[in-house]
Amino acid sequence: MDSGQAQRIVECVPNFSEGRRSQVVAEIVAAITSVQGVKLLDFSSDASHNRSVVTFVGTPEDVEAAAFAGIERARDLIDMEQHHGEHPRLGATDVVPFVPIAGVTTEECVEIARRLGRRVGEELQIPVYMYEEAAMRPDRRNLADVRRGEYEGLKAAIGTPERAPDYGPAAVHPTAGATVIGARMPLIAFNVNLGTSDVEIAKKIAKAVRGSSGGLANVKALGVMLDDKHVAQVSMNLVNYVKTPVHRVLEMVRREAARYGVPVAETELIGLIPLDAVLDTAAYYLQLPKLGRNQVIEARIWD
Amino acid sequence: MDSGQAQRIVECVPNFSEGRRSQVVAEIVAAITSVQGVKLLDFSSDASHNRSVVTFVGTPEDVEAAAFAGIERARDLIDMEQHHGEHPRLGATDVVPFVPIAGVTTEECVEIARRLGRRVGEELQIPVYMYEEAAMRPDRRNLADVRRGEYEGLKAAIGTPERAPDYGPAAVHPTAGATVIGARMPLIAFNVNLGTSDVEIAKKIAKAVRGSSGGLANVKALGVMLDDKHVAQVSMNLVNYVKTPVHRVLEMVRREAARYGVPVAETELIGLIPLDAVLDTAAYYLQLPKLGRNQVIEARIWD
Numbered sequence: 212m213d214s215g216q217a218q219r220i221v222e223c224v225p226n227f228s229e230g231r232r233s234q235v236v237a238e239i240v241a242a243i244t245s246v247q248g249v250k251l252l253d254f255s256s257d258a259s260h261n262r263s264v265v266t267f268v269g270t271p272e273d274v275e276a277a278a279f280a281g282i283e284r285a286r287d288l289i290d291m292e293q294h295h296g297e298h299p300r301l302g303a304t305d306v307v308p309f310v311p312i313a314g315v316t317t318e319e320c321v322e323i324a325r326r327l328g329r330r331v332g333e334e335l336q337i338p339v340y341m342y343e344e345a346a347m348r349p350d351r352r353n354l355a356d357v358r359r360g361e362y363e364g365l366k367a368a369i370g371t372p373e374r375a376p377d378y379g380p381a382a383v384h385p386t387a388g389a390t391v392i393g394a395r396m397p398l399i400a401f402n403v404n405l406g407t408s409d410v411e412i413a414k415k416i417a418k419a420v421r422g423s424s425g426g427l428a429n430v431k432a433l434g435v436m437l438d439d440k441h442v443a444q445v446s447m448n449l450v451n452y453v454k455t456p457v458h459r460v461l462e463m464v465r466r467e468a469a470r471y472g473v474p475v476a477e478t479e480l481i482g483l484i485p486l487d488a489v490l491d492t493a494a495y496y497l498q499l500p501k502l503g504r505n506q507v508i509e510a511r512i513w514d
Numbered sequence: 515m516d517s518g519q520a521q522r523i524v525e526c527v528p529n530f531s532e533g534r535r536s537q538v539v540a541e542i543v544a545a546i547t548s549v550q551g552v553k554l555l556d557f558s559s560d561a562s563h564n565r566s567v568v569t570f571v572g573t574p575e576d577v578e579a580a581a582f583a584g585i586e587r588a589r590d591l592i593d594m595e596q597h598h599g600e601h602p603r604l605g606a607t608d609v610v611p612f613v614p615i616a617g618v619t620t621e622e623c624v625e626i627a628r629r630l631g632r633r634v635g636e637e638l639q640i641p642v643y644m645y646e647e648a649a650m651r652p653d654r655r656n657l658a659d660v661r662r663g664e665y666e667g668l669k670a671a672i673g674t675p676e677r678a679p680d681y682g683p684a685a686v687h688p689t690a691g692a693t694v695i696g697a698r699m700p701l702i703a704f705n706v707n708l709g710t711s712d713v714e715i716a717k718k719i720a721k722a723v724r725g726s727s728g729g730l731a732n733v734k735a736l737g738v739m740l741d742d743k744h745v746a747q748v749s750m751n752l753v754n755y756v757k758t759p760v761h762r763v764l765e766m767v768r769r770e771a772a773r774y775g776v777p778v779a780e781t782e783l784i785g786l787i788p789l790d791a792v793l794d795t796a797a798y799y800l801q802l803p804k805l806g807r808n809q810v811i812e813a814r815i816w817d
Contacts, residue, residue, distance in 0.1 A: 496799035513816040
């Protein structure tokens, strides 16, 4: 019989400072997937940013090992002294977020991030900064703050107490620069198209629902115009679907839209959504007290 | 990179006429799970019914092979001449439904059922009747009709044209009797608790929403009283969630309840639900034009 023990899944989305030499990217991806049990979901390179993003998943242990393998390979293949691109960056492996997907908490992802950070600092001699949930100093939660001055600026400033790394040497690695490692919740990119072409209404709704201007925590929102469709849109990032679920955000948008006599025409989901967020949504609207993964046939098969 | 090709999953829920000798049930389950790739989800035995239900899943090919292995083993271990129990039955393996779960149509499950039926008839010399979606005669769609007279009655009547089996010999197997094989959609057992203790209202709503009395096709509904909770309930089986989705049923219940000034207090889901039904529900209430399996992180990992 099945134990009913859910699979533990962590996602890792490292960004590497190479988006032009496809052979280099392929070798880094190969190092990552050389760890048994790791599953590659996606990778994409951007030539103008000169940067690649790799998405892979697996158990906490496998994902941690695969991330280290990728960082080590990138150190050997990428030289920050030669690197140019439009996107801000500090190192060969620029940023490594760990994301809890199933059966794992954000706290466990913080532990993975810090353990990896220590190892990268000690074994690879690359200075490491912890960010977001894994930040060890409050002024390092925000990635943009950590990356200030980029590789070239950090190289000069890393000796100052303000820029001292959380792990590893207080000098940038001669080729690999520095690396930022952290943990964050899965992000849900969710847009609401309004039954109006008046972008001012979308902007007012965005201001009402986003946390920064008094609305819901964990919601980032902008009012934008979709020129091709001639439709105003509330474009949102939901950065913690557990504390601030999708349905609560949508219902607030619907309420705010109603005061202008504007309906929601349709919505769109950009990218992926965790199963738990889908289950919470269905449970809310069906008035089920709880809809668990163990009630979904496929999850019973897969978990 | 992942091909994006979804896994093909069929569920099979055979019922065997043995619910007391646990060693016999264990041997039948072992025969089923001896097929590589088949995953056992559940099995349960009922002593008074003297009957066991096994639930397993896998690819169409694996599930078909495992069902045959179970039927063959049951033929060797169960003697219908010695079998007594409260539940109606025709044979050692009494009934074998195939259920499409993912990436498979009902029509493909009909093909599996008929191919297996032919093989059981020819190789095991057990007469086989096809039922539900796989029925080859309209009067055999309904399982109760096929099982009329049970094993003892069929033994005498099987020589008549009316009871001629769809596959296999026109005589019951000396120990295994006869077997009923078919295909059906997954069934969703969904109950709605009303904000009233007046069971008459639940009965009126049930009559309005069920297909047999003019409501929605593929919905079976009864109004019942939950004595322990002092709550009236609309108890439903949704037998085709693709053609008649959960949200449409619930919205009709809410509308009908509103005419009596009664709210829906909460709902309950008994047993399992297919992922596609959850996705359809979330998409409807979120106003997403479509929410596909390929947008769910876990499905991307598992499929």
